[in-house]
Amino acid sequence: MTSDFPQPVAAAIDIGSNSIKMTIGRANGEGGIDQLDWASEVVRLGHGLDQTGLLDDERIQIAIETLTRFAAQARERGATRVVAVATEATRAAANGATFLDRVREETGIEVRVVDGQAEAALTFRGLGADADLTDSVLVADIGGGSTELITARDGAMLAARSLPLGSGRLTDRFIVADPPCLDELAACETAAAASIQAAQPIRLPTSSALRLIVVGGTGEFMARLVPDDQHIDLAAVRLVLAKLATLSAAELADEIDIPEARARVLPAGVAIVAAIASSLDPERIEISRSGIRAGLLLEAIYGGVTDEEESKTKGGPAEKWSRKDGSLATDQRESSGLNFRDTMSELIAERWQTVLTAIPIALAGTDIEGVHDVRVASRRLRAVMDVAAPAFPGKWYKALHRTAKEITGALGEVRDRDVLLEALQADRSAAPLAEHPGIDRLIDRVERERVAARAEMEHYLRRLLDGSLRSELTRRFGVTEAPTSRSTGAPTECAS
């Protein structure tokens, strides 16, 4: 029965790596929410984050403009509260805090950065209002930068895990062609499966009838490509993947009525669904439109987690939470059983992967930041390898550690000259004409040195990539390879 009293209206905003989404809802008087309005904008806030470690200035600006519009829309619909959370892209970026300061100052929205555990708990709470959570379920919330996996039985959350897999992230790493090539989609699925397998075993409910519930845009949009009369299982997901390899982003956007930028990252998201389904073998796959925003609205309108919900979400043992981009275990209480060696192993794998992904861009030489990106990635890798050394006493580890140092050094000579040339060009443009011959002499010298340093760098990196490094990394840390086509930059057509 609905109450006669005016019910509070709230807006919940989710700032993800791909999109910023808002749901405006009103309490329905029965402990649930009636949705009044929604909005969604593909911002790709996490674009390039793996390479730079930073949110891009242009994306930040678009995000702030989007949030300003959303705040106005929420006010118009009578929302008395606006709650917002930011997930993987913001928590992983070195300038995430600066971004949130700007959001607060320019839009008045106070954004809470949630870790994987909180994200999963909110998603699960929101899901309870919509999905059938009886028996055994595995919930996959596939975002742009991370994927949250939640296991539950009879409505009680058993465990949760955050994986550094996102549709945007895998697209940045593996997909160049438009439409995507089948081998690019296979690379996405392989990387996703490897990440699932490399993580600690996911505690599945002991039941033969496990259902996979896919939350978020990936599931919703994937379902639009499945015929109405067909139930969704792994075979159906693979058929969708095959179809996606025939549709350009523009064609896909047109066919299922989504923005083109969102269509661009959907194939990688579907590849993640395929990887989860093939790794964890659910009996069937379901789609739910509820998720973190529904959970946020429930929290905003009805308050924090109830005792009953608390007991449900704390039903399982402490689980491991690792964030691959910049930091580790988020919930200290939950992570009290965290093993340092395993966590470092995952981080090292992730950072080597970032280095390997960035090297082809540095070799292509079309962007001077490519060299810088590899250098930064190698320094970040070394920061972990320095710290983790006591956990890996073998000679093989020392050799890989030494290689990481060599990479930094090999690129240093080129990077130093790039920086010097930029500074000298700036000096020259500000200097009187009489000084130009001297500065030109210096520029000539640095350019010559740069050519030599670059040749040496290329020789070293190509030798490195052709050698046994990749197989050693796969063997020791489960690092997967990025396809070499990544280096070409702009979207291309698949080779026949």
Place this chain on the structure above:
Amino acid sequence: MRIVSRAWPVDDVDPEAPVIDNARRVLAVRIAEFYSFEPVVPHPELSEALHDMRISAKRLRYSLELFRPQFEKPGERQIERVRTIQEILGTLHDHDVRVDLIGDELSQLMLEQSRKTRSDIADASPEELATIAAVALRPPPDDPRRGLIALLGREHASRRTAYARFRELWDTYAADGMRRDLVALSVRPLPDGHAARATTVA
């Protein structure tokens, strides 16, 4: 004497222990390593040591970032401080690199010109000597030395400014208790439910 920039090893890392325990150990070592460069701060002439200090600051920052969730909000402020110090030391290093480069190029140029002048003098007739001497004493407007000398002067001035900024920043952070705050992070009490394990490990 040069203080070597190699990363200090963290000897008591326990691979089987939780991340939080090791995070504090790593941070304690990185703080000690970074502050081992403190005696260098008042010496602007120690460019290599200041560069090593920058590398050490970078290691400290990466460790703080690596364990960001463990150090929570108090860690964010320290990351910003360390990053600011690292950046100004980076600017200082860039000036040092340019000063060395310009100085080296100037030396080479003067050596070349000196050789040429001596060769010209050796081959010159007595009438030509006066002209050669005049050119050597008063370089023509397009002599590359002009640009290099002016550039060198500007680099030295910019370096002095960068060092002054670094000192000011260092002193401000020191007065604000940066070291105290960093050390406090490395000895922060563990969250509830974690103390027993931490005590065992310690």
